[in-house]
Amino acid sequence: MASSTGSGVSSAVNAADDGDLAALAEAVGRRRNFAIISHPDAGKTTLTEKLLLYGGAIQQAGAVKAKGEQRKVTSDWMELEKQRGISITSTVLQFDYAGSTVNLLDTPGHQDFSEDTYRTLAAADNAVMLEDAAKGLEPQTRKLFEVCRMRRIPIFTFINKMDRPGREPLELLDEIESELDLACWPVNWPIGSGDRFRGVIDRRSREVVLFERAERGRQSEEKVLSVEEARSSGLVEPELLDAALEELELLEGAGAELDLELVHAGELSPVFFGSAMTNFGVRPFLDAFLELAQQPTPRQTSAGPVDPVAPGFSGFVFKLQANMDPRHRDRVAFVRVCSGRFEKDMAVQHARTGRTIRLSRPQKLFGQDREVVEDAYPGDVIGLNNPGMFAIGDTLYLGPKVEYEGIPCFSPEIFSWLRNPNPSAFKNFRKGVNELREEGAVQILYDTDESKRDPILAAVGQLQLEVVQYRLENEYGVQTRLEPLGFQVARWVSGGWPALESVGRIFNCKTVRDCWNRPVLLFKNEWNLNQLHEDHPDLELSAVAPVVSGVEPIAL
Numbered sequence: 245m246a247s248s249t250g251s252g253v254s255s256a257v258n259a260a261d262d263g264d265l266a267a268l269a270e271a272v273g274r275r276r277n278f279a280i281i282s283h284p285d286a287g288k289t290t291l292t293e294k295l296l297l298y299g300g301a302i303q304q305a306g307a308v309k310a311k312g313e314q315r316k317v318t319s320d321w322m323e324l325e326k327q328r329g330i331s332i333t334s335t336v337l338q339f340d341y342a343g344s345t346v347n348l349l350d351t352p353g354h355q356d357f358s359e360d361t362y363r364t365l366a367a368a369d370n371a372v373m374l375e376d377a378a379k380g381l382e383p384q385t386r387k388l389f390e391v392c393r394m395r396r397i398p399i400f401t402f403i404n405k406m407d408r409p410g411r412e413p414l415e416l417l418d419e420i421e422s423e424l425d426l427a428c429w430p431v432n433w434p435i436g437s438g439d440r441f442r443g444v445i446d447r448r449s450r451e452v453v454l455f456e457r458a459e460r461g462r463q464s465e466e467k468v469l470s471v472e473e474a475r476s477s478g479l480v481e482p483e484l485l486d487a488a489l490e491e492l493e494l495l496e497g498a499g500a501e502l503d504l505e506l507v508h509a510g511e512l513s514p515v516f517f518g519s520a521m522t523n524f525g526v527r528p529f530l531d532a533f534l535e536l537a538q539q540p541t542p543r544q545t546s547a548g549p550v551d552p553v554a555p556g557f558s559g560f561v562f563k564l565q566a567n568m569d570p571r572h573r574d575r576v577a578f579v580r581v582c583s584g585r586f587e588k589d590m591a592v593q594h595a596r597t598g599r600t601i602r603l604s605r606p607q608k609l610f611g612q613d614r615e616v617v618e619d620a621y622p623g624d625v626i627g628l629n630n631p632g633m634f635a636i637g638d639t640l641y642l643g644p645k646v647e648y649e650g651i652p653c654f655s656p657e658i659f660s661w662l663r664n665p666n667p668s669a670f671k672n673f674r675k676g677v678n679e680l681r682e683e684g685a686v687q688i689l690y691d692t693d694e695s696k697r698d699p700i701l702a703a704v705g706q707l708q709l710e711v712v713q714y715r716l717e718n719e720y721g722v723q724t725r726l727e728p729l730g731f732q733v734a735r736w737v738s739g740g741w742p743a744l745e746s747v748g749r750i751f752n753c754k755t756v757r758d759c760w761n762r763p764v765l766l767f768k769n770e771w772n773l774n775q776l777h778e779d780h781p782d783l784e785l786s787a788v789a790p791v792v793s794g795v796e797p798i799a800l
């Protein structure tokens with residue numbers, strides 16, 4: 245449990261000798277952290293399960309009793325998570341594989357909870373963009389891609405479902421390059437597709453990796469051969485192999501190189517082909533990903549970038565979750581470790597309040613399981629018990645004060661008054677609304693007319709609003725009514741109230757305040773927004789709320 249102590253901070257900084265720093269550097273060098281971005285149904289759950297299987301993580305976590313139940317047991321909580329959305333754990337899955345410690349930051353499956361995904365991406369060093377080979381780019385993937393681009397996160401592309409009839413690989417790459425303006429570098433190339441998908445050719449080693457279907461949930465049998473061996477093996481049709489080699493020649497002709505600097509700047513995407521369901525191409529992907537992905541990198545703070553291999557621990561809260569374990573009504577703050585070594589029982593500084601907090605029961609969460617962690621390193625995520633003291637974006641640190649860049653709010657698309665028909669329940673209503681806002685379950689806006697006190701819920705998806713209502717009823721005992729406002733677009737006014745006042749009266753939009761008392765304009769549609777751009781080209785608007793730090797938000 246996190247609790248306040250009176251102990252000073254300066255004495256708490258780790259005495260870091262060279263040996264400690266060398267061990268820290270080794271731990272950082274070994275870590276790779278990533279989140280998967282995809283449209284629902286592209287196969288994120290399936291790929292996650294296969295990756296866990298390779299990492300041996302499923303057995304390690306004790307989630308599986310018998311081998312044959314592997315898929316069933318792991319997918320159970322994932323499925324539940326999908327159905328219940330944010331009220332179920334969405335955590336980090338850690339496993340060791342081939343000398344690396346891999347942190348897979350899990351994100352909610354349903355697109356209505358993409359705000360959660362946005363925040364998780366703030367804690368990720370790499371992203372895997374998963375595409376269905378038959379569908380190519382889909383709306384949710386594009387949206388999440390934009391978030392990655394904004395943060396310049398390296399993007400690795402996995403083209404999934406190659407075992408089914410799909411679009412031409414070259415066409416899929418072309419789509420990514422032209423529509424996302426993201427250059428691609430296929431690390432491997434598929435041999436055949438649909439029921440004639442035989443394997444991939446590794447572009448750098450020229451090795452042919454052939455797969456044989458295995459029982460569901462098991463690792464597929466795989467053979468790594470030279471081109472000549474593959475040709476004489478009888479395991480692959482020569483015309484399929486030749487076609488794949490020809491296409492590879494075409495790619496080589498285009499002349500691009502696998503430039504790791506460009507990959508790490510988010511400008512060049514290594515691309516992989518496979519089928520998560522049949523387990524084709526997952527192992528080659530994982531191996532190359534771990535080789536090419538960036539290790540935890542320096543992160544921006546108010547005092548400049550902080551190196552992960554710095555002696556003092558620091559990290560930030562990127563996600564809050566209440567009632568992960570309904571039996572205990574607990575609240576957990578997820579902290580991404582950014583620098584130094586984190587140790588259990590550490591007394592750290594809380595940047596926003598200036599308080600000292602002893603972290604005596606930090607947890608590692610794995611699906612439904614938790615264990616107390618003794619230590620953690622940059623790139624890792626720890627869960628802290630949160631008796632209401634942590635907010636999203638908060639920095640914890642040792643040593644000289646640092647504050648990590650906050651996590652921006654993204655433009656909501658659904659707006660609704662939240663009415664409390666029962667005045668005697670107002671206290672609980674207020675508590676619930678404030679706590680769910682702190683948790684980031686929903687954004688809260690207020691009318692500029694202060695006599696209209698009811699909050700406006702602003703969300704990315706309808707389900708998000710329903711979960712808020714459900715939780716208010718179940719966790720706070722208040723029944724509420726939603727009254728939709730007919731708006732679909734929100735924009736923050738970059739220059740604040742003075743900028744807004746300087747343009748005079750604005751038509752076809754409603755002005756509201758966010759919880760930092762900043763003006764937000766709500767529009768019925770993009771057309772009305774464009775109209776405003778035309779009428780007032782100097783009024784700067786932003787789809788992303790600027791980050792605020794050091795001030796308390798307006799509570800209901």
Ligand code: G4P
Nearest residue numbers: 284285286287288289290404405406407408519520521522
């Ligand atoms: P999501 O988390 O991204 O929403 O996707 P999920 O893994 O749940 O996969 C969505 C559907 O696509 C599932 O089928 C899954 O089996 C299938 N799928 C995933 N990867 C592949 C693949 O590589 N090839 C093929 N052919 N299918 C794939 P479902 O019918 O919805 O569920 P289930 O009956 O298979 O459990």
